[in-house]
Amino acid sequence: MLIYAVRRIIATIPLVLAATSIVFVLTSLGGDPVTAKLATCTTCDASAYQRLIDLYELDKPIYPQRYLSWLTDAVSGDLGVSLTQGERPVKDILIERGKNTFMIAIPAFLLIAAGAVAFGVYSAVRQYSISDYVITGASFIGISMPTFFFGLLLQFFVVYWLQKTGQKFFYTSGIHIDTFTEYIKSASLPIMTLILVSLAGESRFQRAATLEVINSDYIRTARAKGLPERTVIFKHALRNALIPLVTVWALDFAALLSGAVVTETIFAWPGLGRELISATFAQDLDLMMGVTVVAIFLTVSFNLIADLLYGVLDPRIRFD
Amino acid sequence: MKRNNWRLIAMLAALFTVLAACGGTTEETDAPATTAGSTATTAAGTATTAGPEGYCTNSTGTLVWAHEQEPPDMHLDDPNNNLTTTAWARQALWDGLHGISSATVYFPELLAEDAVVTENGDGTVTASFKLRDGLVWSDGDDLTADDVKFTFDVIMATTADGDDEDTDPDFVYLIGDRTGYDTITDFSVTSPTEFSITWSEFFAGWKATFAEIFPSHVFSADAATAAAEMNDQLREFKLPNGDPIPSSGPMVFSSWERGIQMNLVRNDNYNGNVSPDAQNRGVACVEGVTIRYVTDTDAQINALKANEAQIIMTQPQLAFGDELATDPNFTVAASAGPVFEHWGLNVFNVHLSDPLVREAVALAMDKAQVMESLYTPLFGDLLPGEGLGNTYWLSNQPQYENHSGDAGYGLGDAAAASAKLEEAGYTKNADGIYEHPDKGVLSLRVGTTGGNALRELQQQIIQAQMKAAGIDIVIDNVPGGAYFGERPFSEAALECAGSGGTAGDCTVWDITQFAWVGGPWPGGQSASYRSSSGNNPYGFASEAFDARATECDATIDDAERDACYNELDTYVTTLGPDGNGLVMLPLTQKPSFFGYSNASLAKGAVAPDANSAGPLVNVVDYMFSG
Numbered sequence: 034m035l036i037y038a039v040r041r042i043i044a045t046i047p048l049v050l051a052a053t054s055i056v057f058v059l060t061s062l063g064g065d066p067v068t069a070k071l072a073t074c075t076t077c078d079a080s081a082y083q084r085l086i087d088l089y090e091l092d093k094p095i096y097p098q099r100y101l102s103w104l105t106d107a108v109s110g111d112l113g114v115s116l117t118q119g120e121r122p123v124k125d126i127l128i129e130r131g132k133n134t135f136m137i138a139i140p141a142f143l144l145i146a147a148g149a150v151a152f153g154v155y156s157a158v159r160q161y162s163i164s165d166y167v168i169t170g171a172s173f174i175g176i177s178m179p180t181f182f183f184g185l186l187l188q189f190f191v192v193y194w195l196q197k198t199g200q201k202f203f204y205t206s207g208i209h210i211d212t213f214t215e216y217i218k219s220a221s222l223p224i225m226t227l228i229l230v231s232l233a234g235e236s237r238f239q240r241a242a243t244l245e246v247i248n249s250d251y252i253r254t255a256r257a258k259g260l261p262e263r264t265v266i267f268k269h270a271l272r273n274a275l276i277p278l279v280t281v282w283a284l285d286f287a288a289l290l291s292g293a294v295v296t297e298t299i300f301a302w303p304g305l306g307r308e309l310i311s312a313t314f315a316q317d318l319d320l321m322m323g324v325t326v327v328a329i330f331l332t333v334s335f336n337l338i339a340d341l342l343y344g345v346l347d348p349r350i351r352f353d
Numbered sequence: 354m355k356r357n358n359w360r361l362i363a364m365l366a367a368l369f370t371v372l373a374a375c376g377g378t379t380e381e382t383d384a385p386a387t388t389a390g391s392t393a394t395t396a397a398g399t400a401t402t403a404g405p406e407g408y409c410t411n412s413t414g415t416l417v418w419a420h421e422q423e424p425p426d427m428h429l430d431d432p433n434n435n436l437t438t439t440a441w442a443r444q445a446l447w448d449g450l451h452g453i454s455s456a457t458v459y460f461p462e463l464l465a466e467d468a469v470v471t472e473n474g475d476g477t478v479t480a481s482f483k484l485r486d487g488l489v490w491s492d493g494d495d496l497t498a499d500d501v502k503f504t505f506d507v508i509m510a511t512t513a514d515g516d517d518e519d520t521d522p523d524f525v526y527l528i529g530d531r532t533g534y535d536t537i538t539d540f541s542v543t544s545p546t547e548f549s550i551t552w553s554e555f556f557a558g559w560k561a562t563f564a565e566i567f568p569s570h571v572f573s574a575d576a577a578t579a580a581a582e583m584n585d586q587l588r589e590f591k592l593p594n595g596d597p598i599p600s601s602g603p604m605v606f607s608s609w610e611r612g613i614q615m616n617l618v619r620n621d622n623y624n625g626n627v628s629p630d631a632q633n634r635g636v637a638c639v640e641g642v643t644i645r646y647v648t649d650t651d652a653q654i655n656a657l658k659a660n661e662a663q664i665i666m667t668q669p670q671l672a673f674g675d676e677l678a679t680d681p682n683f684t685v686a687a688s689a690g691p692v693f694e695h696w697g698l699n700v701f702n703v704h705l706s707d708p709l710v711r712e713a714v715a716l717a718m719d720k721a722q723v724m725e726s727l728y729t730p731l732f733g734d735l736l737p738g739e740g741l742g743n744t745y746w747l748s749n750q751p752q753y754e755n756h757s758g759d760a761g762y763g764l765g766d767a768a769a770a771s772a773k774l775e776e777a778g779y780t781k782n783a784d785g786i787y788e789h790p791d792k793g794v795l796s797l798r799v800g801t802t803g804g805n806a807l808r809e810l811q812q813q814i815i816q817a818q819m820k821a822a823g824i825d826i827v828i829d830n831v832p833g834g835a836y837f838g839e840r841p842f843s844e845a846a847l848e849c850a851g852s853g854g855t856a857g858d859c860t861v862w863d864i865t866q867f868a869w870v871g872g873p874w875p876g877g878q879s880a881s882y883r884s885s886s887g888n889n890p891y892g893f894a895s896e897a898f899d900a901r902a903t904e905c906d907a908t909i910d911d912a913e914r915d916a917c918y919n920e921l922d923t924y925v926t927t928l929g930p931d932g933n934g935l936v937m938l939p940l941t942q943k944p945s946f947f948g949y950s951n952a953s954l955a956k957g958a959v960a961p962d963a964n965s966a967g968p969l970v971n972v973v974d975y976m977f978s979g
């Protein structure tokens with residue numbers, strides 16, 4: 034397994050280079066900050082912008098010179114500075130915003146994972162029952178509901194409840210983390226929003242996978258041996274039924290940790306996703322690249338973890 | 354098994370319930386709550402002796418302003434930052450020699466009285482100033498004429514070797530635009546409250562200078578060193594020892610939690626607000642202001658309704674008005690804002706080079722319909738229903754004249770537009786669009802910064818109006834700020850405009866739409882029309898205009914100068930004296946408005962935004978209930 038992991042890590046290097054190259058070139062082609070700022074500031078002294086040109090090496094070709102320059106710095110741990118945040122080091126911003134994103138992404142993922150397994154397995158075991166139809170219907174509503182709409186809907190309910198009863202259980206926006214209670218009050222709505230979309234989709238995955246497994250021969254054999262149904266489902270069926278979901282979990286978890294753009298924007302949650310949007314609109318190239326690198330790193334890492342987990346879940350899978 | 358599965362589901366449901374229960378609280382405790390990192394106290398905080406007798410009956414609570422845009426730093430002239438939101442925050446921190454009232458008129462702010470301006474007979478002009486008595490900074494130090502002199506010195510500072518921004522790449526001017534400072538030949542301090550300034554020639558915008566006075570006592574005495582220190586320390590608005598830079602305004606900078614909020618606290622040494630708009634002449638009633646960064650407009654409205662914010666200030670939009678204007682729990686305070694939209698025409702476009710075609714476009718446009726669609730239902734007669742007709746003066750200023758309307762433009766007269774086109778040699782095709790035998794189909798691209806819904810809606814309305822007159826309009830927007838660099842202010846386009854159409858690329862754009870900001874001194878607008886200006890993308894070139902603009906800026910008498918600017922406007926919003934104008938079609942002045950919660954606030958401030966001042970310019974007036 035170790036050799037496999039090392040091999041996979043080495044194989045990801047070209048992938049990372051390709052991904053960062055594409056993102057760097059596209060973001061750089063999207064416009065440079067100097068042109069935009071000069072155009073909107075008719076009284077500004079153009080010479081003051083030389084610093085920006087020097088900082089981003091805007092007088093050099095985008096590829097490969099500027100990209101290689103960025104890459105060399107990035108490999109040595111210098112991800113540059115953010116022009117939209119008073120020239121703070123991008124690395125510091127990523128750590129700060131990453132923590133905020135983790136605060137909603139990890140609980141959301143745990144609840145999504147638990148919920149997907151619970152609803153998916155229950156729905157499969159009780160196929161075509163009323164509860165299966167209810168769960169299926171709710172899943173389709175969740176899948177089809179846009180994130181921004183659901184987020185605003187939750188905010189609306191908080192406002193409605195406040196106006197109706199004078200009680201307010203959650204903050205509608207912002208991050209408040211002075212106490213655990215404050216954290217729960219401010220993180221709950223973003224977490225619920227994150228849960229909705231992923232849980233709905235993943236529970237459908239789990240249902241389909243469980244249905245396939247519980248109709249297989251070895252499950253029939255287990256039942257014929259007289260094993261209790263709970264043992265059949267949780268000990269024999271679930272492990273195999275989890276394999277497809279592990280892939281989805283890996284992608285979803287990486288996406289959640291990379292920042293949920295819409296959710297963090299709606300709830301003014303200062304995480305990586307909101308940072309990416311701000312950086313994109315302000316053409317803050319270093320910051321954009323920083324968030325992108327985090328996303329690439331997380332996606333590659335969690336895919337590797339998922340591959341390794343296949344072997345744990347199904348001993349028949351070998352890595353050599 | 355059935356029971357166990359239900360247990361799993363019940364467990365998840367219980368988890369949600371616990372999450373909810375943990376967060377429960379009553380609404381009453383939220384309103385003036387202290388925010389994370391703020392040094393302000395909570396609703397039960399100490400009472401102050403602030404405010405004039407009878408105004409601040411409650412001196413507690415931190416005002417939360419939910420706002421969409423977070424500044425990159427607090428240095429307004431940082432090349433990374435020319436954001437209005439920075440200016441809005443600094444409005445609460447530093448006063449200037451003159452303030453601007455909601456009527457877009459200068460009033461003496463730190464000054465005790467209007468300055469006396471004297472012509473010296475040799476072309477130079479001297480203004481004598483007197484500061485209000487007893488002015489102090491937030492840290493208790495005296496604010497004197499030496500601070501004003503220091504402000505001038507750091508703005509004009511060069512290095513010890515005499516190098517400046519152009520010769521020393523490490524040196525950056527404290528402010529980018531030093532117009533009005535660079536012609537000062539003498540600055541004399543005659544007493545702690547009296548000083549005089551001499552300009553080499555009269556500068557019409559002199560009242561716009563010294564809009565902020567800097568505290569000399571916390572920076573180095575050497576101007577160049579101080580300028581370098583300020584370039585660094587203004588970004589976080591903190592001194593090297595961690596203390597905030599002292600204020601002369603009603604608030605003092607406290608802390609900044611990036612991505613979350615900026616915290617200001619009350620300046621208990623505030624010198625008092627003398628604006629004609631302010632009701633409270635003393636220190637602020639609220640203990641502080643938290644500017645919380647909420648990007649989404651709907652989320653801002655929800656934050657206001659959920660009592661997590663007491664004020665919001667956002668783009669004028671129908672949803673805002675629909676949700677708040679009719680709700681008795683909120684006040685939507687509106688004023689005629691300083692920002693106005695316009696269509697600028699490229700006179701080197703094959704069609705628009707003919708003044709008759711420019712007239713046709715102007716005649717076909719129906720600005721009243723645009724106003725009716727966007728603003729009138731919400732703001733009634735706050736703005737003229739016929740739209741804006743001047744690019745120098747705004748409709749709420751006493752000098753305003755509707756030149757565009759008086760010329761018959763912007764009234765939606767499709768028949769008159771068609772007549773002009775036919776006079777120019779165009780004939781109508783079967784599809785209703787005009788075509789010229791040599792120039793082809795009359796199809797014009799109009800572009801703006803894509804993503805601005807309000808602006809895009811305006812484009813669509815006018816597109817339909819133009820079609821009715823036989824003019825095909827193609828919307829050609831570019832996302833975000835990249836538009837300017839790629840279209841009207843691209844190198845090729847500016848080269849075309851500057852060369853009289855002989856160089857560069859004159860086909861980059863046809864019509865541009867964007868916003869300008871007006872003010873009590875509109876002379877700066879001329880830079881966009883002068884033939885020698887690098888900021889004139891339209892290609893308009895008139896020696897008569899250039900000469901008259903210079904005369905206007907040199908006119909000392911206020912009334913004469915105001916009239917002169919009106920004359921300049923006729924060169925560009927009509928065909929003008931030389932028949933070569935009409936490159937600018939003013940559209941609509943945008944209302945500025947903000948909403949605040951009546952449920953939490955006993956008193957709000959007046960709509961403040963005559964000069965893009967933001968909601969904190971009269972922050973002294975806000976007061977919490979109870």
